[in-house]
Amino acid sequence: MRELSVKTRRNFIRNLSVLGSVAFLPGSLLACKSQIPGSEMKLGLVTYLWAKDWDIPTIIKNCTEANIPGVELRVEHAHGVTLDLNKAEREEVKKQFNNSPITIVGMGTNEDYHHPDPQKLKESIETTKKWLQLSKDIGGSGVKVKPNALPDGVSKEKTLEQIGKALNELGEYALDMGQLIRLEVHGRETQQLPNIKTIMDYVENDGSTVCWNCNDQDLDGQGLEYNFNLVKDRFGDICHVREMNMGDYPYQQLMDLFVKMDYNGWILLECRSDPQDKVAALKEQRQVWKEMIGKAQSKL
Numbered sequence: 001m002r003e004l005s006v007k008t009r010r011n012f013i014r015n016l017s018v019l020g021s022v023a024f025l026p027g028s029l030l031a032c033k034s035q036i037p038g039s040e041m042k043l044g045l046v047t048y049l050w051a052k053d054w055d056i057p058t059i060i061k062n063c064t065e066a067n068i069p070g071v072e073l074r075v076e077h078a079h080g081v082t083l084d085l086n087k088a089e090r091e092e093v094k095k096q097f098n099n100s101p102i103t104i105v106g107m108g109t110n111e112d113y114h115h116p117d118p119q120k121l122k123e124s125i126e127t128t129k130k131w132l133q134l135s136k137d138i139g140g141s142g143v144k145v146k147p148n149a150l151p152d153g154v155s156k157e158k159t160l161e162q163i164g165k166a167l168n169e170l171g172e173y174a175l176d177m178g179q180l181i182r183l184e185v186h187g188r189e190t191q192q193l194p195n196i197k198t199i200m201d202y203v204e205n206d207g208s209t210v211c212w213n214c215n216d217q218d219l220d221g222q223g224l225e226y227n228f229n230l231v232k233d234r235f236g237d238i239c240h241v242r243e244m245n246m247g248d249y250p251y252q253q254l255m256d257l258f259v260k261m262d263y264n265g266w267i268l269l270e271c272r273s274d275p276q277d278k279v280a281a282l283k284e285q286r287q288v289w290k291e292m293i294g295k296a297q298s299k300l
Contacts, residue, residue: 036297038259043289044070044105046240046270050278052077056093060100066282069101072144072238072268074108081107081138083130090137097139105238105266106140106182107131112148113166114159114190121166128170132179141237142180144211145170147190147199160195164202171207180236185213192217193227200234209236214249224250228257237265242272245288252292259296 045051045068051059056079059071073081081093097104111128115121131143147163150156170181183199185191190199196210210231212218218227239258244251258267267289275281 037262037300038255038264038293038297040262040264041258041293042070042266043286044068044072044103044238044266044268045282046072046108046268047074047077047079048108048270048272049274050269050271050281051079054078055080056096060096060102062279062282063102064100066279067286068269068282070103070105070266070268072105072108072266073140075110081134083127083134085134085137087137090134094137094139104135104138104140105268106135106142106144106180108144111143111145113145113163114147114149114151114187116151116154121162125166125170128181129173132170132174132177132181136177136179140179142174142182144182144184144238146184146186147196148187150187150189156189156195157198160190160198161202163190164199167199167208168203168205171203171205173207175205175207179207181208182211182236182238183208184211184240185215185218185231191215192220193230194221197230197234200231203234206236210234211236212239212254214239214241214251214254216249219250224253225257228254232257232261235263235265239263239265239267240270241267242270244285244292246273252295255289255292256296256299259293259300 045063047054047059051071052074054062059079063069063071073079075082085093109128109131111124111131113121113124115124128143128145135141135143150159167181167183174181183196185193185196189195191213200210212235218224221227241251242249269282269285
């Protein structure tokens with residue numbers, strides 16, 4: 001019975017972000033989205049650098065113009081969506097997005113759970129719960145968190161277990177709210193995919209999921225596909241990418257893997273450059289992504 005429940009939950013969480021984005025699918029994908037694997041993937045934006053100075057109306061305006069249908073709101077940016085918002089202010093944020101073609105994918109936070117100090121760990125867990133409530137209140141579907149470090153003086157195994165158990169608690173809490181925890185593959189040592197797998201082995205629910213993050217370390221050991229397969233069964237509904245036509249990261253191979261598994265979540269742009277015309281840059285990334293998805297589907 002538990003196996004059936006887990007599969008049902010997984011299907012549920014992977015479709016949390018689908019509504020409201022169909023109009024933005026490339027025409028050729030929309031026409032045959034029920035037949036071709038990968039056709040329900042969506043391209044969105046993280047307000048990391050390219051949108052860090054945009055308020056909500058600007059985010060909506062620019063993403064609409066660039067045909068980018070979803071946004072993850074990184075904390076401490078100009079959009080001003082913080083834990084301090086009262087009920088009316090949260091409703092206003094939700095209303096602005098509901099009255100637009102742009103979906104709030106959720107909140108991108110810096111919460112982490114590697115701290116040897118039990119009080120600091122508890123505070124991080126409790127603050128994450130507050131972010132989950134904010135995400136729910138504004139119409140989001142989840143909260144991004146991090147594994148940030150392996151502290152000196154503590155065994156790696158103990159720290160990975162601690163992070164995993166914290167995520168297990170938060171995953172159950174998130175599911176009860178109709179939300180997700182999204183663990184970004186992050187941190188100097190914790191971003192190694194075998195360590196991410198170990199962390200997730202302590203998670204006994206589908207409320208805490210893995211957010212692939214396109215790090216150079218993804219290619220370590222036996223390579224991208226091997227590391228991808230270590231955690232692909234724990235993917236939720238977001239992946240972070242950088243500029244897909246810059247650098248040496250094998251984005252085409254990554255898109256091949258996502259299409260092959262019929263991923264239907266968000267590919268979120270978390271770009272690092274500083275183009276003068278960011279709307280034009282978004283349009284360029286969308287075209288690059290569409291072409292990659294097309295090539296991946298042609299290989300099936």
